[in-house]
Amino acid sequence: MAVIDNFSISKMDNSINQSQKELEDKLLTIASGGQVSMAVALGMELNLFQAMATACKASPRHFATAAEIATQAGCKERYIFEWLASMACAGLIDVDPSGRLFSIKPEHVQILAGENGKQAHRHLYTMAFLPGFGIAFPELKAAFSLGGPRGVPYSAYEDTFYTAMINFSRSLHDEHLCGVYIEMLGVLELLQNGANVLDVGCGGGYHVQKLARHFPKSTFTGVDITQSAIDKAIAGAKGLHNAKFICADAGRLHKDWTGKYDLVFFFDSCHDLGRPDLTITEVNRVLKPGGFFAMLEWLNGTGNVYDNIKTYGGPLAALFYGISALHCIGVGSNEEGDLGLGMMMGIDTGKKLLENAGFAKENISVQKPPFLPYNALRFQRPY
Ligand SMILES: C[S@@+](CC[C@H](N)C(=O)[O-])C[C@H]1O[C@@H](n2cnc3c(N)ncnc32)[C@H](O)[C@@H]1O
Structure with missing residues (x-):
């Protein structure tokens, strides 16, 4: 069968070389x-x-x-x-x-x-972010430009981001969250017996809802900075007695929460926080003696682009850097002093954030979930 390729410059111009x-x-x-x-x-x-x-x-x-x-x-x-x-x-x-x-x-x-x-395959759900990136296009363009605003607010994506994120997270985690992941962290018994759990940057509440259904003796609080995300989370948790959601900046958690939580989760939220350093310091404050902090992030790489191409492979690395450029950098850069870490911040940056927030190095471990190309940083506070 003849292949029609009139679009190809190389068909029209013999001087084009192999690399072109x-x-x-x-x-x-x-x-x-x-x-x-x-x-x-x-x-x-x-x-x-x-x-x-x-x-x-x-x-x-x-x-x-x-x-x-x-x-x-x-x-x-x-x-x-x-x-x-x-x-x-x-x-x-x-x-x-x-x-x-x-x-x-x-x-x-x-x-x-x-x-x-x-769920359908997770790659399909990465495509579902695109309409929202289109909506935010003018604000992205302005934020990229010298003299433009510092960052891109979540509102620029309207509600599309949170809906897409719920579906993406479900496609990533539905199979493994309550089993493989929880067992890998060594917190199965804790959750079965009844723990006080905080999810920071909970978005539309997918993880809290799923865990609250699976572990009815534990109580779960989700915190997110966006009210529309919290509204979605509350709507999806109807009938759940052990889940609640609060709209707040995780860089300033409630003053009465000191030493209150057995377990604090981050799911894919660290790199989007403007000030993950302040937030992780707050996590340190609210964690009980013996408590756990588990941060699941895209931390397979080193943060070096060249290395990341090798670690993830070109298409996956390009996908993640693309999402990062069109979303993560902007939402993580809105206020003066924001770090704008981006999705590919790398494992060393993740570890440093924990250490600088006062978590003892010897109690931090890198754990590799077998189901996805990312890592968890797990910390357990000694009693
Ligand atoms: C990539 S989304 C992850 C959402 C959810 N954890 C999940 O995996 O589906 C990052 C989340 O962090 C939230 N976030 C960003 N900055 C925040 C802040 N300062 N305090 C609380 N939440 C914040 C965003 O609103 C967003 O829901």
Whole structure:
């Protein structure tokens, strides 16, 4: 089959060298992936992969037309056809030789649509951040520019960030949070017997809700700086007697909380805090003797870009630095003195934050959850 490649400069210009050709190929992959990613994000909002899976299941050949999928999704056929075409050209779904029948492979349904109570693949949920990054685009542009504002407030992303974050966290942690992770930290018994637990930067409350359901004898408090996130967290915790949420700056926790908590969690929040140094000092204050602090972060790398490409691999490192540039740096830089650490701050920065906040070095350990490319820093205070 002839491949039409009129877009290629190298087809028009014989003087182009190999490295220029490689760069051109990379640009095409990225340009194509960017458009498809945004289309995937739209498809997730409209549950199009789920609609496709249902429509295909109903057909004897496991292929469905755009009309059938559109009916299932409650959408317009013309739009759905174009969306299916982009997914098929990207290789996420199949198209038959007629060019009008589409199929999602049965073994791909779990990954693309989620199934049997299991989430779709986490990479899909990273694409779901893109519409919000688009909304914040003018404020991002201003913040990047000399003379522009220091940072980007959470409000610039409207509510999209917190919804996307809940889904992303669920896709990362639903399988392992209450089992593998808790056991790895050595806090299973503590939680089973009843502990007082704080989640700092709890966002829309996913972790608190999940843990509170699993460990009914423990009580959980989530703290976040954004009221709309706290509202989401409260709404999702309806009926839970052992979970509460407070809107507050974690750099100034309640003065009566000194020595109150058996266990303090950070889930993916350290790098977004403007002043993680002050917050971790506060964690030190509110932790009981014998208490635990567990900070789960993207700390596999050293913070050195060159090393991170090797550690994570180019595509994953680029994904994380991309999210960091379009979100983490801005939200972590709003006030004078904010550190703006970014998602790839690295393990040594993480350790230093704990040590500078007064946690004894010998009680800090790096723990590697087997399920994702990140690390936890675990601290236990001696009695
Ligand atoms: C990447 S999100 C992680 C949310 C949640 N832990 C999760 O994993 O789904 C970082 C969170 O930190 C919160 N945050 C940022 N600065 C904060 C501060 N000074 N005090 C409390 N929360 C803060 C943000 O609002 C956001 O919900």
